[in-house]
Amino acid sequence: MEKISKAPEPVGAYPYTRRVGNLLFLSGVGPRQRGSKEIVGVKRNEKGEIIDYDIEAQCHAVFANVRYILEEAGSDWNRLVDVTVFLTNMKRDFPIYNRIYADYFKDNQPCRTTVEINALPTDIAIELKCIATVD
Secondary structure (H helix, E strand, O other), X not given: OOOOOOOOOOOOOOOOEEEEOOEEEEOOEOOEOOOOOOEOOEEEOOOOOEEEEOHXXXXXXXXXXXXXXXXXXXXXXXXXXXXXXXXXXXHHHHHHHHHHHHHHOXXXXXXXXXXXXXXXXXOOOEEEEEEEEOO
16 A cells, blocks of 8 residues: 655655665755645735745644655654755744744754745745755
């Protein structure tokens, strides 16, 4: 029986993971949910334009997606060794994201880089690029 993925479908022609030796590289992971085009925490007006977003909801969703992908690839959260975080609004979102990140990474503290960027490929406010170990 084939295992059904919990991770959202990639938005492009790329795999979520690539293994090289005992390292597992994750492509950029956002806060979308599997089977849906809706983005967690995004509020739109009647024209479909984003009027606000909930960075806390997006953080929890992206961390859950990273966990799903790691586990499906034979690794786990505690084997993360490097995390690059992309935020679209550092000034507004960093304090909230940083607090939530600290809760998720109490036991395992991978190296981390946080970068502000102008936009991401979809209407998300956060994306993670990760490296983990795997047996």
